Amino acid sequence: MENQNALTAQDVADLLKIAKNTVYELIKRGEINSYKVGRKIRFTLGDVEDYIARSKNIQPGAQVPSGQRSLVERPQAQEADWEARRQPKSNQEAPAGNFVICGQDIMLDVLSNYVEHHPYGGPALRSYIGSYNSLTALYFGDIQVASAHLWDGDTGQYNVPYVRRLLPGIRAVIIHLTNRMQGFYVAKGNPKNITTWADLKRQDITMINREKGAGSRVLLDEHLRLLGIYGSSIKGYSRESQSHFTAASTVARGGADVAVGSEKVARQVDGIDFIPLQKERYELVVRKEDMGMPQIQAMLEILRSEAFRMEFMGIGGYDISEMGNIVAET
Template sequence: MHKVELSYLLTPQRGKNTLIRNPLMDLLHAVREQGSISKAAKALDLSYRHVWGALKGWEQTLGRTLIVWDKGQRARLTEFGEKLLWAERQAQARLAPQIEALRGDIERAFSTAFDDNAHVLTLYASHDAALSALRDQASPRGLHLDIRFMGSVDAIAALNAGRCMMAGFHTLDQPESRSVTAQTYRNLLKPGLHKLIGFAHRTQGLIVAKNNPLRITGIADLARPGVRYVNRAEGTGTRVLLDELLGRAGVAASRIHGYQSQEPSHTAVAQAIASGAADAGLGIETAAREKGLDFVPLAEERYHLVCLKSELPTPQVQALIKELQSREWQTTLEELPGYSGKLAHSGKVLSLRTTLPWWTYRKEKPGKNPL
């Protein structure tokens, strides 16, 4: 059985015939009505060669004969050709309401592209509940966030490669210049090239089973016998944070059962714990509460948005900044478990060197003439 593929056209206005069009059916209908290939071509405003070649091509594709090609006689459809036209009429009549609804949905979706007051911003970012909330809040106001969740490192790399306009990543509230975080992000971000925009302040901690039956209270407890950990993928901000906390606690990753396991998001980590597949995993409080789990806070984080300095004046970025500075967004942040609107600096353009003090530059000695 042959399969069906649908396509559509963008036009200034709808034509009189609003059915889903198929070029083969148009050719067959014209041949049947006109009685010859040449007259069918003229009716369709196409060349004889084009129509003849198209019909032959369709016959080869379908493996069936469509036209009776007797010279000197009126061209007519084969029984298979007639059945194709009949089947198409039946489908069009039966599916007309659904076709009209689908057309309306597509037109409404494309109306955004023709609305000068609407903006679409591509954002690759580390998984975050607040970003999902921002997307829902901003859309009715004309700012549509095209978000793709991935690891923080991959998100910034995508920004630097030009695959997105903005990236989202997170760091400890007070990152140290020699920390794992600094080693991870220092070479990806450059003062003068990138600009940070404040977004959210959140708490990361250990997601554990309801009522915390294993009495897990800190990072060192992950090395206890019998505790099964579920990790995030290498390159994610949460994986970077875990390695940072393990280093501070003096706990080797090799001592943690499940360190090599990976889940793609905070929600997936919480689900693994809720299902009993693991006992603990590092994540955000929102994910824990959604699954009815307990949460052991460990670290305060800032979630940053970053774009190229050259993109800062664009309408998309300015619309995002305006949304982040709104009172409605501050309220939304405060209502999310584990987030703080007051500490977020949402919508503020921040100094890269001040916020992430990892870069040092050698100063010239007095009296020394530079080459």
């Protein structure tokens, strides 16, 4: 009898937001583990989580020829209708070396694609790591654009306190990307009536956590700190998932009662409800001295363009009213 928790190729494609054919290509390349049940290919949730974890270990500074990027680095969203793609490149060349945008939201995949095809943009690589590690990578000069959605419980402020702490001595610019709603993933109908952060300490509730450094993990930990709750006292706290999709899927399949994540993903995973808790600010951080780089100027122009905004007009879970605004300089 086939394992009811087995994932099909379509399930994996839905979780990773890629085409089903790309899943088969990943198998051929040996980039994702799978097994067969008769003639059918199946996956475990652990296979998907391992693939995501390995993809996050790509070194942003590695030299990767444009035509030889792995499937992990290729933007997974559809190419947008950007007029400049039909025009010849400007004579102004991008600076030598890689230009890396760091973060996990699909908006960044689309953004990197736009930058790559902008008249004065150029190749834009992607690094799929969480907010905390993204800022430290910017501090060490491994990337050029970090993304962050880190909430500080003492000030109630997003990102600015962390930029000041994690980029000491570096003048930085924070550029708004979107507002998103964070909350709980729970089973359909919310059978255990999980509605507040304090509910997580109940003995009848098991959670699945995000990895250390992820914005959702920081949000959880800050609220637990303010409530005087130790994470070690919560069932499932030490079990980590590498993405919103795998966390939501685990709840949907009965592997946990609750997880913290974004509303957008909740709309894409069957079998769960979303309990909204807090609106978060998802923002980009660059060094101020890099603001004159052609790719960063191209990025600002793209973020403020109607064409880019239209990509996300019909997608639930994004508030793009402030997109492209410079919200702080440190």
